[in-house]
Amino acid sequence: MIFGKKKPKPTTDGPALNAEGVEIPTLEIKTLGIPKDELQGLSIAARQLPGYPIAIVLLANAITSRADRILVDYSAQGAVARYRIDGNWETLPPMDRPTGDAALVVLKKVLGLNPAERKVKQEAKFATNFKDTDWVISFMSAGVQTGERVLVQIDTKKPTLKTLNDLGMREAMQVTFKELMNGHKGIVLISAPAGQGLPTTWRVGLENTDKYVRDFVSLENKAEAEAEIINVTQNLYEPGVGDGPDTVFEKMLLKQPDVLVLPSLISSYIAERTIDQITKNDKHAVTRMVATDSVDAIIKLISTYRTEAKDIVKVLSGVLNQRLIRRLCDKCKQPFQPTPQLLQKLGIPAGRVQKLFQPTIPPPPEQRVDAKGNPIEIEICKKCNGRGYHGRMAIFELLIIDDPMRQTIFKSSGNPDAIRQFAKQRGHLGFQEEGILACALGETSLQEVQKMMAAK
Ligand SMILES: [Zn+2]
Numbered sequence: 001m002i003f004g005k006k007k008p009k010p011t012t013d014g015p016a017l018n019a020e021g022v023e024i025p026t027l028e029i030k031t032l033g034i035p036k037d038e039l040q041g042l043s044i045a046a047r048q049l050p051g052y053p054i055a056i057v058l059l060a061n062a063i064t065s066r067a068d069r070i071l072v073d074y075s076a077q078g079a080v081a082r083y084r085i086d087g088n089w090e091t092l093p094p095m096d097r098p099t100g101d102a103a104l105v106v107l108k109k110v111l112g113l114n115p116a117e118r119k120v121k122q123e124a125k126f127a128t129n130f131k132d133t134d135w136v137i138s139f140m141s142a143g144v145q146t147g148e149r150v151l152v153q154i155d156t157k158k159p160t161l162k163t164l165n166d167l168g169m170r171e172a173m174q175v176t177f178k179e180l181m182n183g184h185k186g187i188v189l190i191s192a193p194a195g196q197g198l199p200t201t202w203r204v205g206l207e208n209t210d211k212y213v214r215d216f217v218s219l220e221n222k223a224e225a226e227a228e229i230i231n232v233t234q235n236l237y238e239p240g241v242g243d244g245p246d247t248v249f250e251k252m253l254l255k256q257p258d259v260l261v262l263p264s265l266i267s268s269y270i271a272e273r274t275i276d277q278i279t280k281n282d283k284h285a286v287t288r289m290v291a292t293d294s295v296d297a298i299i300k301l302i303s304t305y306r307t308e309a310k311d312i313v314k315v316l317s318g319v320l321n322q323r324l325i326r327r328l329c330d331k332c333k334q335p336f337q338p339t340p341q342l343l344q345k346l347g348i349p350a351g352r353v354q355k356l357f358q359p360t361i362p363p364p365p366e367q368r369v370d371a372k373g374n375p376i377e378i379e380i381c382k383k384c385n386g387r388g389y390h391g392r393m394a395i396f397e398l399l400i401i402d403d404p405m406r407q408t409i410f411k412s413s414g415n416p417d418a419i420r421q422f423a424k425q426r427g428h429l430g431f432q433e434e435g436i437l438a439c440a441l442g443e444t445s446l447q448e449v450q451k452m453m454a455a456k
Contacts, residue, residue, distance in 0.1 A: 024053045025060040029110045032125045046110040051102025063130050070152040086326045086392050111139055119143030161200055164208055168393025181209045185278050186317030191289040191297035196324050199226055202288055217252050218261035232261055260285040271308045278315045294319040294399035295416045313409050316401045322394040325448045329384035332360040346436050353440045359388025395434050
């Protein structure tokens with residue numbers, strides 16, 4: 001069944017039917033930035049096109065399977081669509097070129113783009129309501145060497161992740177992290193590798209602070225600024241237009257804020273002034289960095305601000321880093337008793353963990369046969385659709401910076417291994433240890449932790 005179990009809500013003119021009389025899911029494309037009457041005309045015209053059902057089913061199925069990206073590659077051979085689900089790309093059965101082209105014509109038409117243009121980059125955004133959720137979907141098409149590539153990005157209109165729990169942070173770490181964020185006279189550094197959910201953790205981290213009793217203010221580049229966070233007053237600057245960041249920063253300080261939220265320290269001047277505010281005026285600061293782990297984040301921060309490095313380390317109080325991992329589907333995950341050898345290999349003391357879990361992955365359809373070649377019925381989990389995983393979480397590494405750690409950073413002269421070794425000696429848990437903890441809690445599998453550790 002391609003349209004999912006839920007029957008689409010009937011619209012005023014009844015659900016659309018394609019040539020075979022099959023019901024097309026009700027997914028209305030409301031192109032953003034186009035006047036309403038013009039949009040209506042485009043929408044009606046698009047519905048008449050032969051590719052309409054294919055385009056709508058492609059979008060609807062993506063949302064139903066929780067994909068956050070659709071990638072379609074057009075080549076001489078045909079069109080291949082992929083869905084990204086929980087960070088994994090899944091390839092759909094290939095379409096022949098006319099079918100793929102027909103779907104693309106519909107999307108370009110309804111988005112007010114030029115269907116005949118297959119080379120120059122075209123972009124548009126649209127809103128839709130589907131499965132009782134508001135979505136904002138970005139469309140991009142551009143010519144590539146082999147033909148044309150289409151990328152569709154699917155986001156919920158409102159953020160769905162709200163608490164540190166939602167992100168997967170274990171409870172004891174939540175307590176420590178909140179203490180850091182709500183602390184005084186320090187800098188908290190939030191970091192993650194590229195594409196590993198840093199903006200989400202930044203937002204959720206800030207949303208879960210005591211910003212109702214203290215004044216939080218942010219300084220952000222207008223071009224890179226993210227959605228405003230309630231009770232964090234945004235101060236924007238635009239390079240080359242009006243006041244520069246240094247001036248906006250000084251104006252911001254006049255209001256005597258308590259916590260400086262700086263997605264980047266921007267300049268030596270701002271780094272120096274921030275440290276000044278922390279040491280002399282009891283202010284607190286939060287900043288962030290793209291980095292592979294906490295130690296890498298420290299090295300990057302101090303090598304970006306060499307002159308201020310020593311003073312930054314003096315006030316740095318903690319560094320958070322994260323990597324994304326798939327959550328086991330709680331409907332079909334299977335417990336198993338780990339052997340003593342496995343526990344030893346994982347560094348888990350004997351008797352501590354009675355069971356670990358693994359995903360249920362059904363054999364591919366061609367293998368669902370008995371010894372005589374007769375097909376056998378295999379029940380596929382309805383929640384995860386046989387993927388064994390449902391949703392993602394972050395594995396966090398939280399490094400506390402105290403005086404002995406500061407001394408080590410000073411002495412390391414930028415050598416990350418010396419810092420990592422010292423942290424390990426003191427019992428700091430890195431990604432591997434945190435990942436195994438998540439396995440022991442039944443949240444993910446050893447295979448996922450292995451994959452996370454092997455990723456560059
Ligand atoms: Zn399942």
